[in-house]
Amino acid sequence: MAATAVLRSIPVLMLFLMCLEQIVLSQVENQFVFNGFNGTNLHLDGIAEIQPNGLLKLTNTTKRQIGRAFFPFPLKFNRSSTNYISDSLSFSTNFVFAMVPAEETNPRGGHGIAFTISPTMEVPGAAPTQYLGLFNASTNGLSSNHVFAVELDAVPTAEFGEISGGHVGIDVNNLRSLESAPPAYFADDEGGNKSLDLLTGNPMQLWIDYEDDNKVLNVTLAPMRSNKPSRPLLSTSVDLSTVLLDSMYVGFSSSTGELTSSQYILGWSFSKIGKAESLDYTKLPSLPHQSKSKSSSNLQIIIPLIAVVFLLVTIPGGAYVIRMKKYEEIQEEWEKEFGPQRFSFKDLYKATKGFKEKELLGSGGFGRVYRGVLPSSNEQVAVKRISHDSRQGMKEFVTEIVSMGRLRHRNLVQLLGYCRRKGELLLVYDYMPNGSLDKFLFSNSMPNLSWGQRFWILKGVASALLYLHEEWEQVVIHRDVKASNILLDANFNGRLGDFGLAKLYDHGSNPSTTRVVGTVGYIAPELARTGKATTSTDVFAFGIFMLELACGRNPLEPQLESEEIILADWVCELWKAGAILGAADPRLEGNYVTDEMEMVLKLGVLCTNPIAANRPSTRQMVQHLDGNINLLDIPLDSVRIDITPVENVTSTDFAGSIPTSYEENSISLHSFSSTISILSCGR
Incomplete structure (x- = not known):
């Protein structure tokens, strides 16, 4: 009899163990913490990489590139899913990041990093620069995207109505943020806000907490070793039930433009079953050494100057001058404000293989159009060379060209930027493979x-x-x-x-x-x-x-x-x-x-x-x-x-x-x- 009872209890025990295993797996799927990324199997895309010390590097100093990293398994968000832990859309995450400009003398760069919840890890047709690797001119703003993001944007984009300078923004299917604010944190000991600069290269921490019951999203920023401030930087009401699908991926997407920065994630914690676990700062990987001694900096300035002088008084120096003349551009003070819209003539020359005839797509009016591949991103473009004989009205003309570069519609050819050189203006467009x-x-x-x-x-x-x-x-x-x-x-x-x-x-x-x-x-x-x-x-x-x-x-x-x-x-x-x-x-x-x-x-x-x-x-x-x-x-x-x-x-x-x-x-x-x-x- 006892043996029979034991045998009868085995199926019940197996069912219990299966349920327990599912609960444990659900817990693993719904929360994780990475104090560095060595040994993790993150899904990496674009130029993202995990460095030997466990540092996740999303982008480097390559222009117009995308870097993405996603947790490799989908998470269950929709209420319709069978979830033993929670049927709520609530989630909590915090991560430490750093943006290191390409040049200390030019702190602008980016474009930025976005924490992302997306239905896919492979974002089809996504573009770099202002789109942060999430959308493009045709997809930005579509409700079918089902993308939620919190962006750390270092380069403001007028077409998205962004505030000047760096900012933190809350995005739903669109890079025109629902709400945004300049980077700052509430210093509890001083009782007020203190500003931050995203592009100092210093590590900072961001907390994102969504409460499904009252539909409130809080975003909080602070320097890395600071406690979480009592007041968030952004707090807004948003209903994510129509945005988040049953199965979603969480991760990061980032991009560079004509100006670049190296963008890092040092550690990341995420949870769907309560507050995300705090990161252990002592276990986080170190950023690459950035500081340079004054004497070293002086040597780096003096030695190249001596070399340049030497070159200029020799025959090779003459050849160097000729080569520089080959790529010489016109750039006036008022053009600096156009920033990413300006391409270098050297890049366009290389992209079109020196404007070779075999790259010619057509000619007419007062311009010729060449096919090109940008050396920094392998992106195909069409480069139009236009003659202009006078500088009269050039500022107004270029200003209008740059303004039109902000036009965004799925049935417009995107004007990417321009370059001025001697007696010509060069316009850079999206390449259309099927022609006219x-x-x-x-x-x-x-x-x-x-x-x-x-x-x-x-x-x-x-x-x-x-x-x-x-x-x-x-x-x-x-x-x-x-x-x-x-x-x-x-x-x-x-x-x-x-x-x-x-x-x-x-x-x-x-x-x-x-x-x-x-x-x-x-x-x-x-x-x-x-x-x-x-x-x-x-x-x-x-x-x-x-x-x-x-x-x-x-x-x-x-x-x-x-x-x-x-x-x-x-x-x-x-x-x-x-x-x-x-x-x-x-x-x-x-x-x-x-x-x-x-x-x-x-x-x-x-x-x-x-x-x-x-x-x-x-x-x-x-x-x-x-x-x-x-x-x-x-x-x-x-x-x-x-x-x-x-x-x-x-x-x-x-x-x-x-x-x-x-x-x-x-x-x-x-x-x-x-x-x-x-x-x-x-x-």
């Missing part, structure tokens, strides 16, 4: 784009134009919207590029430019007469672009019959005849959505109305394309409106465009008179 849209529309050697691809491109570029006109901090008039300035990324998403002719002005004010610029065939009649570009002149050009996308032909075709030369007029006449679908690109072979094609053709005609007031606004245009409003049945029996041509137009009346499209697709000026006398339908 016009090649796919007009070249028989390229694959034909389906209607679905074309319509997707059209909607994307329209949303980018709305962003420029209404949604950014200033109004941006592009002034050169056309198919050759629409670039296609690796996934054939359309991106509007070439901001070389764009102008900025404040919302509510009027643009003051009175110079006709753009490409013949896309210039609105009022722009040709007055030289004043507006959002409506961009709408006109976009209307022409819609028609060339749907019809597969250029805005002007002088070799055709007279009634077909001007694309907008030809489509308008077909509309009046009830045969507008006859304008559809023959290469589509009828494979399109009829309602969409008809809507695009009609909307294109309405956008090219010669009277600016009769054109739809940018927002109305986007609403039509998104299907949010229906295109009204416009009567077309009204008389056509003649516009008197501008006489004696010469090429000097136009500024050349700078084609990010890598190839110019302009049409000769002899047909300009017909362009500005477009006889489109009245409304």
Whole structure:
């Protein structure tokens, strides 16, 4: 009987042991402490590494790089998970970090470190610099990211509304922080806040505590060996239940830009079952030795000076001077504020292999575009060389170029920065592997784009134009919207590029430019007469672009019959005849959505109305394309409106465009008179 009872109890005992094992495993998964990282199996990505003394080095002095380190196992956060320890989203963590600038003489660098809770350890498409290796221009701000972060940002970014100087910020799916503050801590013994500098190279400790019951997040900063202050630096109400998924990874993400710093984590403690365990400062690894004696520093200054003098009075010294001349740039005092937006000519020269012809992507207007690979990051870029003969207005022009570098939209080509050298300006853009849209529309050697691809491109570029006109901090008039300035990324998403002719002005004010610029065939009649570009002149050009996308032909075709030369007029006449679908690109072979094609053709005609007031606004245009409003049945029996041509137009009346499209697709000026006398339908 006793033996039988024992046998019967074995399954119960095994079940108990299994439950106990699960509880222990759950405890291990939900809390850990690393006093240094020797022997740990952190998941490292980018340039992150664990040094021999156990120091986690996220970034080094390499430009435009990402460094990440994650706890290798996912943690359970969502309430729906079966968790023997806790069904709460609460968590607690603290870590010791240090940011060491690349140069003592230039304390700026970074960009920074972010403690991160992410659904994946591999963040697809994430970018360095201001994105901290978490997002890029297209993904920043998307609710589908499901990313929570606390950033230690050393370089403020205006596009994210960041405060000047370093700061600590709370981020949810977006690097525009919910709340941020300059680095400081509450000194309990003095009863007040004391400021800190993130980039001194001194180790500091950060505590992050989230209480799910009252939805409060506290972030506390202090020097490494200080007790945790009684008051947090940041305390805000935030509901993470819609952000954190069932399975999430915790770790760190960091990045550098044109300015760099070495960014370290010395120790890290994390818990989901109460307060994180305190770190043992005596066990933390030491940072690399930074201090240098005064005599050593003096020697480091004197010896190179002697060497330079020696070089300059010898033949090799002459060769050195010639080499320096090769990379000589123009940089004035006012440009220092642009910081990371400035590239060195030496880097761009090496990136393009000396601007070799085989790296040439295209030329036109007053610039040539080269493919390049930045030596510091292996990032592919497009480098545009633009001639400029005068320094007059250069400060204003460069300021606008840098301002446009802050534009962020998934359907815009990102302007990364610039360089000035002698008589030229160099602009650095994202590289678009599929080149410009016009090649796919007009070249028989390229694959034909389906209607679905074309319509997707059209909607994307329209949303980018709305962003420029209404949604950014200033109004941006592009002034050169056309198919050759629409670039296609690796996934054939359309991106509007070439901001070389764009102008900025404040919302509510009027643009003051009175110079006709753009490409013949896309210039609105009022722009040709007055030289004043507006959002409506961009709408006109976009209307022409819609028609060339749907019809597969250029805005002007002088070799055709007279009634077909001007694309907008030809489509308008077909509309009046009830045969507008006859304008559809023959290469589509009828494979399109009829309602969409008809809507695009009609909307294109309405956008090219010669009277600016009769054109739809940018927002109305986007609403039509998104299907949010229906295109009204416009009567077309009204008389056509003649516009008197501008006489004696010469090429000097136009500024050349700078084609990010890598190839110019302009049409000769002899047909300009017909362009500005477009006889489109009245409304």
